[in-house]
Amino acid sequence: MPSTGAPRRFRKTGVVAAAAAVVLALSACGGGATPQSDGGPVELRFSWWGSDKRAQLTQAAIAAFEAENPNIKIKPEYGDWSGYWDKLATQVAANDAPDIIQMDEKYITEYSTRGALLDLSKYEVDTSKLDKAALNAGKSEDGLTGIAAGINAATIMANPAVFKAAGVELPDDKTWTWEDFGRISAELTEKSPKGTYGSAAYGTDEASLGVWLRQNGKSLYTSDGKLGFEPSDVADWWAFLKELSEKKAVPSASEVVEAEAAALDQSGLATGKNGLAFWWSNQLPALEKAAGTDLQILRFPSTTGKAADAKLWYKASQFWSASSRTKHPVETAKFINFLANNTKAGEALLADRGVYPNSDVRAAIEPKLTPADIKVVKFIDQIKGELGEAPAPPPKGAGAIQEIVKRYTSEVLFNRLSTDEAGKKAVDEMKSAIS
Secondary structure: OOOOOOOOOOOOOOOHHHHHHHHHOOOOOOOOOOOOOOOOOEEEEEEEEOOHHHHHHHHHHHHHHHHHOOOEEEEEEEEOHHHHHHHHHHHHHOOOOOOEEEEOHHHHHHHHHOOOEOOHHHOOOOOOOEOHHHHHHOEEOOEEOOEEOOEEOEEEEEOHHHHHHHOOOOOOOOOOEHHHHHHHHHHHHHHOOOOOEEEOOOOOOOHHHHHHHHHOOOEEEOOOOOEEOOHHHHHHHHHHHHHHHHOOOOOOHHHHHHHHOOOHHHOOOOOOOEEEEEEEHHHHHHHHHHHOOOOEEEOOOEOOOOHHHHOOOOEEOOEEEEEOOOOOHHHHHHHHHHHHHOHHHHHHHOOOOOEOOEHHHHHHHHHHOOHHHHHHHHHHHHOHHHOOOOOOOOOOOHHHHHHHHHHHHHHHHOOOOOHHHHHHHHHHHHHHHHO
C-alpha cells in the first residue's frame, strides 16, 4: 500500500501480472552467495517501495547503521509500488538484483522457489524476539528468505463522526456478526446525507475474502499451494455483497469502481462518506491524518458473534529479504539483523511498516510513537489471544489473484454475471494462475 506498508485498502494493483510474468521467465537463480568480504569497505544496494515519508525514515535507519558500521555503505534505491515489481523482476533476470530487497508476501514464494533469495538462517540474524507467526511467514522449504518488517492485521476501520451524525451507535466488535454489519451499515446509509454510505464495499481485495473463507472452515490457499475453497464459497461471499448493495449498505457499482481509483486521502472513510471500511491496521495513522478526526479500529464481524471466531491473523506487512547473488551475504545479513533487532533502527522506522515484530524494540520505541500508532500497537496486542491459525503462504502466481477477485466483483455488482457464474469463472482463472 504505497505509503503504508502495502497498497491502498487491501489492494495490490498495477503490475501484478507483468511482474509475475517476468519472474516466471527467470531461470533458476540458485548457485548461492559467495562471501567476498576482506574486511575492507563494502557497498550494499537496498531497495524498497513507499512514500517520501518512508524514504526519510528508512534513510534515518541507514544512517544509524552506517554510524555503527563505518565500513559498510548502504545505497538506497526506492520508488512507488506501481513500478517496483517490474523493475525488481528485470533486475533479478539480469543478475543485477539489489543486495537487500523489501519483499511482499505475494511474491516471496515466487522469488524463493526460483532461488533468487538468500536463506538468512545460514547467517547471523537473531529471530528470538520476533513474533512466531510473522517469523514463520518468511520460512519455506527454501529456508528463511524473509524477516518480517512489521505486523499487520486485516481490520474494519470506523469513522465515529459519521456514526454520531447519523445517531447510530458504534458496534461492539467483540460480539458483532455479519448480520449486524449489514444492518448497521444500512441504518447508517439511511440516516446519513445522500452520498454517504454505511460501509465501503469489500471485494476489491483478497484479504476480506480470506477472512470470510477462514470463518467458514475454508482457506484462500492450502499448504501445498492450491486453492482452499470451491466456486460456491466465493459465490456466497459475493451473494452477501449483492445483498448489502441492494440494501444500499454499500455504494453502487459505479461508485465502488470510482472509489477503487481514489487515493487514500480521498477514500470514503477519510472524507466522511463511509462509516466503515476495510483496511490493514497499519493504515490507521495515514487515514486519521487524511480524515482530520479520530478513527477506530474494529475486529471483523464473525458468523457466531465471538471474537475468536473472526479468525484474524498477524500478517507480515513486508519482509526484509536478500538476493541470493549478493557478493556480501555476511554484511547483508548484518544490516537485516540491524533493521529487525536494533532499537536505533526501531527509533528511526517507528511504525511505518506496521507494528514492530521484535517485542523488545516494540516496547522501547512506544514512547516515541504517535497516538495513532499506539492505537495500532494496542489493537495488535488485544487480538493476540484470539488469532486463528496462520494462513498458508501465497503460492507461485498468487500475485494475479487480487486482480481476478476485483474484476469478478465488478461483474457481479454490475449484474453482468450471476454470483455462481462469477464463482466458477474466477476459480478457473485462479487455478490457472497458480498452476
